Amino acid sequence: MPLNEFTIEEAHKGLIEKSFSAQELAGAVFKRIKKIDGKVKAYITVTEKEALAQAAAVDRKINSGQEIGLLEGIPCAVKDIIVTKGILSTAASNMLKNYIPPFDATIIKKLKKEGLVMAGKVNLDAFAHGASTENSDFFTTHNPWDLERVPGGSSGGSAAAVSAGEAIYSLGTDTGGSIRCPASFCGTVGLKPTYGRVSRFGLISMTSSTDCPGPITKTVSDAAIVLGAIAGRDAYDSASADLKIEDYLGRLKKAEDLKGLKIGIPNEYFISGMNPGVEKAVRGAILFLERLGAEISGVSLPHTKYAVPAYYIITPSEVSSNLSRYDGIKYGYSVINDALHKKEADNLSHIYKKSRRYGFGAEAKRRIMLGTYALSAGYYDAYYLKAQKVRTLIKQDFDKVFENFDCLVAPTSPNVAFKIGAHKTNPLEMYLEDIFLSAASLAGLPAISIPCGFVRPDDGAAELPVGLQIIGKHFDEATVLKIAYVYEQNSEWKNKKPLLPDN
Amino acid sequence: MKSEISGGQKLTQEQIRRIADLARIEIDEAEQEKYALEMSAILGYVEQLGEADTKAVEPTTHIAGINNITRQDEARPSDPDERKKIIDCAPLAEGEYIKVKSVLQ
Numbered sequence: 001m002p003l004n005e006f007t008i009e010e011a012h013k014g015l016i017e018k019s020f021s022a023q024e025l026a027g028a029v030f031k032r033i034k035k036i037d038g039k040v041k042a043y044i045t046v047t048e049k050e051a052l053a054q055a056a057a058v059d060r061k062i063n064s065g066q067e068i069g070l071l072e073g074i075p076c077a078v079k080d081i082i083v084t085k086g087i088l089s090t091a092a093s094n095m096l097k098n099y100i101p102p103f104d105a106t107i108i109k110k111l112k113k114e115g116l117v118m119a120g121k122v123n124l125d126a127f128a129h130g131a132s133t134e135n136s137d138f139f140t141t142h143n144p145w146d147l148e149r150v151p152g153g154s155s156g157g158s159a160a161a162v163s164a165g166e167a168i169y170s171l172g173t174d175t176g177g178s179i180r181c182p183a184s185f186c187g188t189v190g191l192k193p194t195y196g197r198v199s200r201f202g203l204i205s206m207t208s209s210t211d212c213p214g215p216i217t218k219t220v221s222d223a224a225i226v227l228g229a230i231a232g233r234d235a236y237d238s239a240s241a242d243l244k245i246e247d248y249l250g251r252l253k254k255a256e257d258l259k260g261l262k263i264g265i266p267n268e269y270f271i272s273g274m275n276p277g278v279e280k281a282v283r284g285a286i287l288f289l290e291r292l293g294a295e296i297s298g299v300s301l302p303h304t305k306y307a308v309p310a311y312y313i314i315t316p317s318e319v320s321s322n323l324s325r326y327d328g329i330k331y332g333y334s335v336i337n338d339a340l341h342k343k344e345a346d347n348l349s350h351i352y353k354k355s356r357r358y359g360f361g362a363e364a365k366r367r368i369m370l371g372t373y374a375l376s377a378g379y380y381d382a383y384y385l386k387a388q389k390v391r392t393l394i395k396q397d398f399d400k401v402f403e404n405f406d407c408l409v410a411p412t413s414p415n416v417a418f419k420i421g422a423h424k425t426n427p428l429e430m431y432l433e434d435i436f437l438s439a440a441s442l443a444g445l446p447a448i449s450i451p452c453g454f455v456r457p458d459d460g461a462a463e464l465p466v467g468l469q470i471i472g473k474h475f476d477e478a479t480v481l482k483i484a485y486v487y488e489q490n491s492e493w494k495n496k497k498p499l500l501p502d503n
Numbered sequence: 504m505k506s507e508i509s510g511g512q513k514l515t516q517e518q519i520r521r522i523a524d525l526a527r528i529e530i531d532e533a534e535q536e537k538y539a540l541e542m543s544a545i546l547g548y549v550e551q552l553g554e555a556d557t558k559a560v561e562p563t564t565h566i567a568g569i570n571n572i573t574r575q576d577e578a579r580p581s582d583p584d585e586r587k588k589i590i591d592c593a594p595l596a597e598g599e600y601i602k603v604k605s606v607l608q
Contacts, residue, residue: 099592100588100592102585102588102589102592103585194567195566195567196566196567196569209564209565209566210566235574238569238572239565239567239569241567241569303555305551306551306552306554306555309548309549309550309551309552310549310552312545312548312549313549313552320526324527327527328594329593329594329595329601329603330592330593330601331589331592331593332592334594334595336594336595337594347604348603348604348605348606349527350529351603351604352527353527353528353529354529356526356527356528356529357528357529357530360528365526365528365530365538366538366541366542368526368528369519369522369523369526369528369538369542370542370545370546372522372525372526373514373518373522373542373546376522376525383549385562386552386553386557387549387552388562388563388564389555389557389560389561389562389563390552390555390557391562391563392557392560392561392562392563393555393557393560395563395566426544427541427545428541428544428545428548431545431548442563442566443566444566444567474567
């Protein structure tokens, strides 16, 4: 098997058994990137030189007889919304297209201590605003299962890179579904940890009250490994939880079946209009979970329908605040050094208004203005305050159900990957892609998406992956991972790979 | 999963101009019209939040249940190399200062 197709566990085993070196492993990943990224377009920046140097350091360690950690020497793709010191970090926006951060995000610092080999920075919807990666200011990423389709978003580059064998694992961020959606559309595992489980320091801010960095991987075990490495209290993120990090991987390996676990199936997550093949695959997976020993019952989360509307008030509001730092003064795009437009800027007000005019894309502007409106005097109570109260109701729905259940299982998306351009004329349609994802985000809960089947859509020939979503209690990633692992180990989906045409 | 753009404009172009001004973003007339339509549709969609009974409900602004985290207000030394890199990010700088156009006319 080509080395780039290994999982983290398999690659680690190969390294310690000296079947191949870390440099050979990285080399295989870069060979793959050169072969197909022209078609997939997952990468914004490929860091081959740096990665091979990082790999060489790991090889020196191995050859001197030292032990290495599970992630040491394993090539990773990093969503370009996570800052990396000395390496271009753009958030896929023209506003940051030349930005070289002078610091590393905390999760990057942690992974560097674990021997990170970073293959590069991957594409996303600009500032993580989107569900398809089509809002990138640079280019759209293509779904490896059907290149005419989106990989999902906003962490589309992260999921596509893993799915196409262009990275062994990747980092994404999930604010309203942005890890789970692309994981589902690309047939990978995607874990959104509990809000506060992983430090947000060094994430280019989107929605402060729901941003969660997390892993996108080939297997559930791999996700457990990465979670263990990136989780933990950080002095630089006051909202990060001061909780013991469990041995996620160790606990998984002990899991044999799902006996004793009570799983709720929320009625509101099976709606008319959803793709029938998706519903069939998900219901089949639920039956399978029952055969694996879980007790399954229907439950209700009555305020589910308000999750997307609440999310699309809260998110733009927090975005409008977080993106106010882009002022053309301190860093990022400025009209001052734009040869094309600098003559227009006579005064301070012009610098703000024109830098933000030319630096931001349409979706960023839309969200900033929506948020500005929702937070402005006379409207704050009707919109932002109301949405935050509805958020409490949504959280209470989950609290009630979790009194009697360990996890909830539902589809990740009502769809499989749609064609590039399908939602071009209607931004609201794109927001509806978050319909099964927003509630868990607003409630801060951990949630994973894992492959559970394939569907041939009406408008295409290729079979497309279907995602199963498992939502857990606050800080109970261990149970979410256990259910995902037992299902995965007893099913076939992880062995299926997209067939990409050779260059 | 299509949704209709709701009929009837909720936001006028004048309101959009004002919002853009508050948000410090310059937009032209074509954009004013486009954003007025799109944002009106989105606001029309979120209006359904009004159906939810929130009379006795507190807002949730923080979901992880952590209370105010504080530390001693102590200055820490900074890395001069990092400081230089930060200032180099600014389009206009002079020595250790970032330059701005005058705030007061």
